[in-house]
Amino acid sequence: xxxxxxxxxxxxxxxxxxxxxxxxxxxxxxxxxxxxxxxxxxxxxxxxxxxxxxxxxxxxxxxxxxxxxxxxxxxxxxxxxxxxxxxxxxxxxxxxxxxxxxxxxxxxxxxxxxxxxxxxxxxxxxxxxxxxxxxxxxxxxxxxxxxxxxxxxxxxxxxxxxxxxxxxxxxxxxxxxxxxxxxxxxxx
Numbered sequence: 001x002x003x004x005x006x007x008x009x010x011x012x013x014x015x016x017x018x019x020x021x022x023x024x025x026x027x028x029x030x031x032x033x034x035x036x037x038x039x040x041x042x043x044x045x046x047x048x049x050x051x052x053x054x055x056x057x058x059x060x061x062x063x064x065x066x067x068x069x070x071x072x073x074x075x076x077x078x079x080x081x082x083x084x085x086x087x088x089x090x091x092x093x094x095x096x097x098x099x100x101x102x103x104x105x106x107x108x109x110x111x112x113x114x115x116x117x118x119x120x121x122x123x124x125x126x127x128x129x130x131x132x133x134x135x136x137x138x139x140x141x142x143x144x145x146x147x148x149x150x151x152x153x154x155x156x157x158x159x160x161x162x163x164x165x166x167x168x169x170x171x172x173x174x175x176x177x178x179x180x181x182x183x184x185x186x187x188x
Contacts, residue, residue: 001128001132002096002102002126002129003063003096003128003129003132003133004060004062004063005052005053005060005061005096005100005125006052006061006062006063006064006095006096006101007051007052007055007056007094007095007097007100008061008092009082009086009092009093009095011052011055011056012079012082012097013079014055015035015039015051015079015100016075016079018039019038019039022039023035023038023039027075027076028076030075030076031071031072031073031074031075032069032071032072032075032078033071035075036071036099036104037106040099040104041104041105041106044103044104044105045105048103050100050101050103050104051099051100052100052101061094062094062132063094063095063096063129063132063133064093064095065093065094065095065096065133065134065135065136065172066095066096066130066133066135066136066155066159067096067097067136067139068136068137068138068139068146068151068152068155068156068159069097069138069139069141069146069152070141070143070144070146070149070152072141072143072144073139073142073143073144073175074141074142074143077141077176078139081139081140081141081174082095082137082139082174085137085174093135095137096129096130096133098125098126098151101125101129102114102115102125121154122158126151126154126155126158127154130158130159131162133164134170135164135169135170135171135172136155136156136159136164136165136170136172137172137173137174138152138156138171138172138173138174139174139175140174140175140176140177140178141175141176141178142176142177142178143178144178145177145178146178
């Protein structure tokens with residue numbers, strides 16, 4: 001069950017520390033893609049399981065919040081954006097983040113098998129996890145408009161179908177919008 005591949009906010013912050021150590025001076029400009037390639041893929045290859053499974057061992061965490069985001073974002077800004085909405089929550093939620101919930105690999109066939117590329121996305125792990133959460137957190141970023149990313153659009157569509165968008169507090173938004181979104185002009 002993909003929903004049992006969540007991490008705590010503390011574990012996400014620990015990953016930030018690990019990425020800082022691994023990437024050194026490159027960390028300031030690192031994206032989720034960079035952290036995936038330099039940190040997550042080696043961990044997943046060594047343990048043959050997802051990062052969430054590695055850090056949780058036999059005590060897997062069930063997702064409370066599904067995080068929708070684009071991998072081109074600055075990783076440090078992403079982690080900050082995920083933490084910010086929950087800063088005042090006395091009990092912190094477990095978050096489902098695809099890069100941490102799925103086995104990361106440079107092998108496109110392994111990735112396609114996990115994600116269900118080419119198949120009906122309603123059977124993809126993203127969808128299965130989203131079906132079991134109470135909230136979706138949409139993390140915007142300065143680098144790319146997330147609504148130009150097909151998976152982000154799919155996740156919002158499913159969140160709408162599940163009633164999360166209509167439910168008070170079911171849709172949370174964090175982070176700055178893409179600079180290109182801020183510059184667009186709408187003619188009505």
